[in-house]
Amino acid sequence: MSIKEITVSSVADALKILEDFAFRDDEFAFRGHSSHDWRLSSTLARYSSRLHQGWDTRIDELLSHFMANLSSVASLPLGIEQNRRARLEYGRHHGVPSPLIDFSISPYVALFFAFNGVRPQIINPDPNSVVVVYALDVKSLATAWARLGSGINGINFDIYDYNKFVEFMFWMRSPLFVHGYPEGVLKYIGSAASWNTRMRRQLGVFIYDTINYALMNLKDIEDFINIIPDSNPENATLTKVIIPKSCASDAFRRLELMGFSATYLYGDHSGAVPDIYNAYNYNRKVSDPWDLVVPPPDDIKMLSES
Numbered sequence: 001m002s003i004k005e006i007t008v009s010s011v012a013d014a015l016k017i018l019e020d021f022a023f024r025d026d027e028f029a030f031r032g033h034s035s036h037d038w039r040l041s042s043t044l045a046r047y048s049s050r051l052h053q054g055w056d057t058r059i060d061e062l063l064s065h066f067m068a069n070l071s072s073v074a075s076l077p078l079g080i081e082q083n084r085r086a087r088l089e090y091g092r093h094h095g096v097p098s099p100l101i102d103f104s105i106s107p108y109v110a111l112f113f114a115f116n117g118v119r120p121q122i123i124n125p126d127p128n129s130v131v132v133v134y135a136l137d138v139k140s141l142a143t144a145w146a147r148l149g150s151g152i153n154g155i156n157f158d159i160y161d162y163n164k165f166v167e168f169m170f171w172m173r174s175p176l177f178v179h180g181y182p183e184g185v186l187k188y189i190g191s192a193a194s195w196n197t198r199m200r201r202q203l204g205v206f207i208y209d210t211i212n213y214a215l216m217n218l219k220d221i222e223d224f225i226n227i228i229p230d231s232n233p234e235n236a237t238l239t240k241v242i243i244p245k246s247c248a249s250d251a252f253r254r255l256e257l258m259g260f261s262a263t264y265l266y267g268d269h270s271g272a273v274p275d276i277y278n279a280y281n282y283n284r285k286v287s288d289p290w291d292l293v294v295p296p297p298d299d300i301k302m303l304s305e306s
Contacts, residue, residue, distance in 0.1 A: 002140070002228035004236035007130075011111070011250045014243045018107035018135060021239070027138040027169075027190075029103035029205050032114030034131050036242065040101060040222040042209050047097035052210045054183040059098060063087045066096045077195050084177040086193055089206070093199045099181060100189070100206040101221070103136065109202050110134070112260050114243070115251045116274055119281065133241045136207075138188055140237040142168040144228040145186050157229055183210045186221075198267050249282040256286055 008014045021028045031040075044052060044059070052059075067076060067087065080086045092098040104110050114131040146165035147157045168188055176189070187208040192199040209221055218224055225238045243251075255261070262271035262278065 002144075002230050002237035003222070003226045003240065004238070005240045005242060007242040009244065011243065011247050011254060014111070014133065014241050014247075015107070015254075017239075017241055018111070018133060021135045021137075022105070022107045027188075029105060029136045029138055029188075029207075030107045030110035031101075031103045031134040031136070032110040032112065032116075032131065033134070034114055034116065034118055034245075036130050036132050038132075039220055040134070040225075040238075041220045042099045042101050043092070043095075043097040044099045045209075045220065051212055051214075052099060052181065052183055054180055056181075059088070059181050060084070062096055062098075063091045066091050066094070077193075084180075085175075086196075088177060088181075089189075089192060089199060090196055092206070093196065093202075093204065099210045100208055103134075103205050103207065104203045105190075105205055106203040107133065107135070108255065108258055108260055109265065111251060112255050112262075112265065115245075115248050115255075115278075115281075116262060117277060118245050118248045119277065129245045130242045131245055133243065135239040135241065137235065137237050137239075139169065140228070140235070141186075141207075141225065142188065144225070144237065181210065184212060185210050198265075201267050202265050248278075252278055252282045253285075256282075256284065 006017060008017070018030065022030070048058075050058075067080070070076060077086065077090060080090060088098055088100065092100045092102065110133045114133050118131065142165050144157070145168050146161050147159060148164075168186060185208060189206040189208055192204060194200075198204075207221070211221070211224070213220055213223060216224070218227070222238070228237050230236065262274035265271060
């Protein structure tokens with residue numbers, strides 16, 4: 001079993017654990033969930049129960065629809081029409097269902113998305129409600145993938161295919177998805193296009209996942225990670241750091257002074273509103289620009305006009 005859960009009582013304790021992973025020489029990726037019940041899976045798997053096949057045109061159709069809608073209100077990134085990888089990563093970071101699972105190499109970005117939208121005193125009055133930040137040991141997952149035998153005939157972790165390890169870890173810069181979106185594949189994509197400012201601001205990376213887990217009697221990638229044999233119980237492939245939602249105030253105070261906000265991470269107007277909701281959790285130190293301050297109502301004039 002290679003999933004470990006660590007429950008903490010403060011953001012400071014969570015960051016000690018997450019920073020320890022982040023500053024190791026190994027490759028770690030982080031993801032935040034605002035609910036402990038959410039599982040790791042691609043948005044395509046949540047969008048449709050139909051298994052992805054390599055010949056399936058559904059992903060291209062979703063992205064084409066997205067681009068057609070976007071072109072009516074904004075300019076498309078240069079060259080995106082001719083590059084399937086560019087369309088996929090750009091669409092995913094704007095919410096289009098895809099076989100990609102979003103991660104970040106920054107634990108602070110993951111912490112932000114874990115608490116984003118949380119209102120513990122109003123929406124989540126349960127003092128036991130929690131958020132979760134995932135810390136994924138990418139090389140450990142790559143090694144497990146390289147040791148995986150045939151999923152159809154059963155899982156055999158005694159087999160090791162070095163080529164599968166290399167393809168998992170270093171498929172990031174070679175041409176991707178030139179002929180379509182392959183099925184039965186697990187890959188780490190650790191870089192974004194230069195123009196994809198949203199993904200670059202979020203220090204985003206992806207796990208490309210089109211595995212048929214049902215053939216292995218598994219539900220999803222989280223089930224797969226859970227059956228990976230532990231070479232060292234102290235170094236699980238996936239660590240879940242569980243934090244009380246009541247820590248939202250402390251989380252946002254810290255993140256504000258790190259420069260992390262929805263406005264910054266999204267890089268456009270879609271992040272401005274979440275920041276308003278999140279600001280109810282704490283006392284902001286960053287003031288509004290002096291030239292954009294809206295004057296308060298003039299009670300005397302209002303009374304005279306009524």
